[in-house]
Amino acid sequence: MTTIALYNLKGGVGKTACCVNFAYLSAADGYRTLLWDLDPQGSATFYYQVKPKLKGGIKNIITQASELEEAVMETDYEHLELIPADQSSRSLEIMLEEMKSSKKKIKHILHEFRKSYDFIFLDCPPGFSVLTENVVQASDVVLMPVIPTTLSVRTYEMVKAYFKEKDLDPAKLACFFSMVDIRKNMHNEIMEALYKDKRFFQSYIPYLSDVEKMGTHQAPVEVFAHSSYAAQCYQDLWTEIKEGVL
Ligand SMILES: Nc1ncnc2c1ncn2[C@@H]1O[C@H](COP(=O)(O)OP(=O)(O)OP(=O)(O)O)[C@@H](O)[C@H]1O
Ligand SMILES: [Mg+2]
Numbered sequence: 001m002t003t004i005a006l007y008n009l010k011g012g013v014g015k016t017a018c019c020v021n022f023a024y025l026s027a028a029d030g031y032r033t034l035l036w037d038l039d040p041q042g043s044a045t046f047y048y049q050v051k052p053k054l055k056g057g058i059k060n061i062i063t064q065a066s067e068l069e070e071a072v073m074e075t076d077y078e079h080l081e082l083i084p085a086d087q088s089s090r091s092l093e094i095m096l097e098e099m100k101s102s103k104k105k106i107k108h109i110l111h112e113f114r115k116s117y118d119f120i121f122l123d124c125p126p127g128f129s130v131l132t133e134n135v136v137q138a139s140d141v142v143l144m145p146v147i148p149t150t151l152s153v154r155t156y157e158m159v160k161a162y163f164k165e166k167d168l169d170p171a172k173l174a175c176f177f178s179m180v181d182i183r184k185n186m187h188n189e190i191m192e193a194l195y196k197d198k199r200f201f202q203s204y205i206p207y208l209s210d211v212e213k214m215g216t217h218q219a220p221v222e223v224f225a226h227s228s229y230a231a232q233c234y235q236d237l238w239t240e241i242k243e244g245v246l
Contacts, residue, residue, distance in 0.1 A: 002245050003110060003120040005139040009162070010155040011126035014145040014178035016043040017211050019123040021234040022241070024220035027080035029242075031118035034072065035082045038092065038135070039125040042085035048075045049218050050084045057088035061109065062095050068109055096130040103130065107138035128162055136168045141245055145178030145205070148190035156194075174244065176237055177204035201244070203237040206230075 006019040016039070023035040037044040045052070050073045060066035061083075071083045096102045110120060124135050136142055144159065146152050156175065163170050177200065181187050194200055205211070210221055210230035217224040221231045 001110075001114045001117050001120060002141070003122065003139045004141045004143055004241075004245070005122040005124055005135045006145070007122075007124040007132065007135060007142050008144050008146070008155065009126060009128060009159050010147075010152060013126075013147055013152065014205060014211075015126075016047070016123050017214060018143070018145055018178070018205065018234070018237075019121050020044050020047045020214065021220045021222065022238050023080060023119075023121045024077060024222055025235060025238040026119045026121070026242075027077055028222070030079060032116065033080050033119045033121070034113065034117045035080070035121045035123065037083060037085040037123050038089070038131065039123055040085055040089040040092065041125065042089070044123040045082065045084035047214055047218055047220070048082050050075060050082050052084040052086035054086070057086035058083075058092060059088035059095060062092065062099075062105060064109075068112055093129045093131050096134060103133045104137050106134040110138050132162070133166055133168065136163070136166075136172060139172060141174050141241075142172045143241070144173060144175045146175050146194070146200075147179045148177050148187040148194070150186070150190075153190060153194070173199060174201065174241075175199045176201040179207045180204050181207050201237060201240045203233065203240045205233050205237060208233070 006015040008015055023033050027033040035044055054066060054071040056066060061068050061071055072081050073084055075082050096105060099105060122135055146156050177191055208230040210225045210228045221234060225231055
């Protein structure tokens with residue numbers, strides 16, 4: 001089992017779009033795949049058109065009043081299952097704050113699944129919190145989309161500093177460029193500079209309207225725009241990530 005978190009301190013950088021597409025591609029490869037929507041916004045849950053069913057919701061999983069298995073839902077796609085966000089996800093961070101040895105809670109919960117899945121994807125909300133520490137502890141790879149702009153680079157530096165401060169393994173942090181517009185000099189210059197940092201995958205995700213259309217279709221790009229450039233970009237990046245982690 002390999003656990004990959006899509007994370008960034010910064011919001012709106014393409015975490016969910018990537019998480020939804022990579023989870024789909026992983027399942028399409030035949031890997032037994034689980035996506036856990038840890039963001040109370042529930043965007044990944046929305047894209048996969050899944051409705052939560054577990055009574056007591058995520059709260060009961062964190063407090064171990066329910067088995068994690070009870071929260072797992074099927075999607076329309078073979079090999080792909082999902083733990084949806086629900087009303088109780090809003091208080092996830094507060095619940096974790098209040099618990100003892102809370103930093104490894106999600107890691108311990110996911111341990112149950114080590115034989116059930118090949119890949120687990122965690123779609124994370126932005127920010128720094130005890131949930132962030134949980135996610136890093138639980139993950140083999142923390143995958144961070146970075147928009148090549150000055151503010152995003154600043155955020156990237158802040159995330160690296162946070163790992164250091166919290167004594168989290170910096171080797172877990174891997175990055176890729178997201179929402180790239182290669183016509184912009186700034187994007188090109190920042191990418192060239194950051195590629196020297198070996199943390200970045202070569203493949204990147206451009207700013208493309210087919211990605212925005214995921215909201216209309218409520219599906220991964222591959223499903224409604226199989227031959228598109230956007231689908232190709234997600235496939236190329238997924239291939240590179242897979243080669244890096246397997
Ligand atoms: N490569 C892209 N090209 C164009 N639009 C994109 C791209 N990636 C994401 N978007 C759009 O940008 C918005 C934010 O994307 P997304 O929800 O994936 O970001 P996020 O980092 O998960 O945000 P949040 O921090 O709120 O969870 C969405 O409307 C999405 O459709
Ligand atoms: Mg998101």
